[in-house]
């Protein structure tokens with residue numbers, strides 16, 4: 001039976017401006033849009049335990065975004081002379097989107113650094129020839145971050161399913177052999193000290209000749225477990241000083257993400273990669289409308305950003 005003493009208090013995260021105990025809720029202003037994310041769609045080729053997107057081969061709540069839709073946002077960035085540095089793609093599994101290679105090529109041709117988050121399994125393998133072409137044309141401007149939940153096959157497959165390890169390792173090796181810019185994302189839900197985790201990945205990378213520095217938090221990004229039912233404090237305007245955390249360091253201070261809901265006639269902008277389903281966080285269809293400050297009215301804001309230090313940002 002779940003421990004209800006630690007379940008999320010239902011009075012919390014109700015009013016966007018005021019916390020359950022009557023204090024002013026914290027907000028994060030957009031300081032400078034540096035990373036523009038595109039959610040390619042929520043479908044995935046596998047079903048992981050605790051995927052924060054609830055992705056699976058059946059979840060199509062977020063539709064495949066198209067090249068034409070992506071272009072309208074890149075055009076808006078260009079027209080507004082916004083100093084965006086990086087275009088990033090997440091899913092679901094981005095390589096399942098039929099337009100993914102064309103979208104990568106479009107962003108690269110416009111001079112952006114491009115990041116793709118992938119499980120490096122079959123959908124990526126099927127795009128190998130076209131990825132090599134992009135690599136030859138744009139070199140290290142294209143970077144792929146592969147999810148390796150644990151450095152052992154057993155624990156990785158506990159999360160990702162039986163026999164998910166061999167195709168991932170094949171994808172990782174292929175990226176390394178072909179000199180792609182690459183990184184790895186792991187999890188820290190194993191009750192292991194981080195030093196032990198990094199040592200385990202270091203040994204795996206050495207054995208497989210993977211050019212990722214396990215001691216560099218930008219190259220091996222370790223994410224905390226996402227227990228979405230656990231109780232968590234609400235963040236007030238006073239918390240920044242108390243915790244010594246800067247609002248400018250939150251992902252939503254420098255990022256926005258474009259998603260397209262199933263059945264919607266056009267995409268919409270949300271503050272970050274962590275909240276694709278909560279419609280209260282929608283910021284409008286255009287980037288011009290999306291620069292408003294974000295009220296931290298979601299448990300993820302507290303647990304993963306302000307208190308947990310989690311971020312999907314490569315920086």
Ligand code: SF4
Pocket residue numbers: 044045046047048051052053054055056091092093119147
């Ligand atoms: S591979 Fe990634 S997107 Fe797909 S189910 Fe697993 S965690 Fe979710």
Ligand code: SF4
Pocket residue numbers: 028250251252253271272273274275294296298300301302304305306
């Ligand atoms: S989840 Fe994090 S990045 Fe997203 S809106 Fe909340 S504080 Fe910002």
